[in-house]
Amino acid sequence: MALHFVSHGEGVPVLALHGWTPDHRLMTGCLEPIFEQLPGYRRLYPDLPGMGQSPAGDIDSSDGIMAALREFVAEQIGDEPFLLIGESYGGYLARGLVAERPGQILGVAMICPTGVLWHKDRRLPEHVVLRTEPGVLETVGADEDYTELAVVQSAETLAAYRSDVAPGLAVADEEALERIQKNWALTTAPESGPPYQRPALILCGRQDAVTGYEDQYDLLPHYPRATYAVVDVAGHNLQIEQPALLEAFVREWLQRAATE
Template sequence: MPERTSVRLNHVERGAGTPVLALHGWGPDHRLVLGCLEPVFADRTGYRRLYPDLPGMGKTPAPASFSSSDDLLAAVRDFVDDTIGDVPFLLVGESYGGYLARALTRSRPGQVLGLALICPVGTKLEHAERTVPEHQVLRPDPALLDSLDDRLAELVRDNVVVHTPETVRRFREEILTGVDLADAEAISRIRLRWELTEDPEGGAPFDRPTLVLTGRQDGAVGYLDQFALLPHYPRATFAAVDVAGHNLQIDQPGLFNALMWNWLDRVTAES
């Protein structure tokens, strides 16, 4: 059995029933995935949602011994052992969290009932190697941006495709608050060894219900590199959503919810 890590992940839990583990992306904390998933489960009972902070992010520390993505993945595996055990569970990963989720699926294919990836890192881990479009603001609101402080206005302009008071609120509360908590030294150290030792798609194809959500205006991870993942996930629904950037769940919440509900229905039908 692999040696346990020295870190326990801070986490928030909601509901009861089939476990749903949700992993946020690089820099923010659990509030990103909590904010986008809780509306999905608002009218669905029977799910125990688990939202951990990854090491170095949110309220989970990353000791000096943590220096790679392998260390983060090991901490997530320990979290599964401690909070879920050997019970089958659903797995959701956003951005970099999708990279870890795919690796976790490889190591526990019989335990993962279904996999949902939200704007995940695709086949190219490093940004310079990715095929990405330019970020575009397709629904601007200049007056709204003028009402914000300079830092928030710039971040919204660079990260949100649809500018409304609601998208600004969600970006500030679900994403920016977590980014401001991140341990800059720790994530810089881990970032130097970002690539996992084992390729997440290096094992057998994952043949359970999968969802891959991407944004056509996502200037961070794009949508073409994720399409190349599909042979490994033969049961995947793939969506490249227009008027959506890297925060697709904020730009297009209605479509996001509908596609997530469809994924849950597919998982339920096979469970």
């Protein structure tokens, strides 16, 4: 299956995987401001099947999505070493790719990654709002679900939500996603192989009420080179609520990977 994607730059491939339901714009919105300042990287942003402009076809499982990603890597990257970034469900898929090809992946970064797959089994904080900019909520439309996840309610985060997150939510194939979610677990568990010995980043939001921050701590034995950080004043949209910290952590991870 051919996945729709956009690419920017030249150099070491960087594969960036968005989360469940949005599309590639979630990743370009937060990562391009970082990579535009860093020459030497070719960024690849695919839409996962059933999301964005990538059709789901007859895919009915995460295994099917992983198969489509394998084809994408074969076509766009081949045997070349590459860096991997995943957000939320994209972090779950990234863990699966690391298990399959640890020798090819130079480093993995996970932003608010799924640690425990099923929501009912996760250790989650309650959703809270810590910062509200006067007048912002009055501009939120009745059909926008911005407030459901926002920990920082500001004109800046609302604009980023509208440009990076909402467009993907609007075009997702909900019927296909419901079908796929019935077989959400990968057949081969992501951490079923030996520990991954290259630089990793696990970045979580302290107020993330979707994937949380506690379950990801249990991943650390499998990633002995991981920086694990829990960022205050950040929910599941950490990338738009704490962009400066995201940039600092991603830059430091890239530096570690470059020295390997």
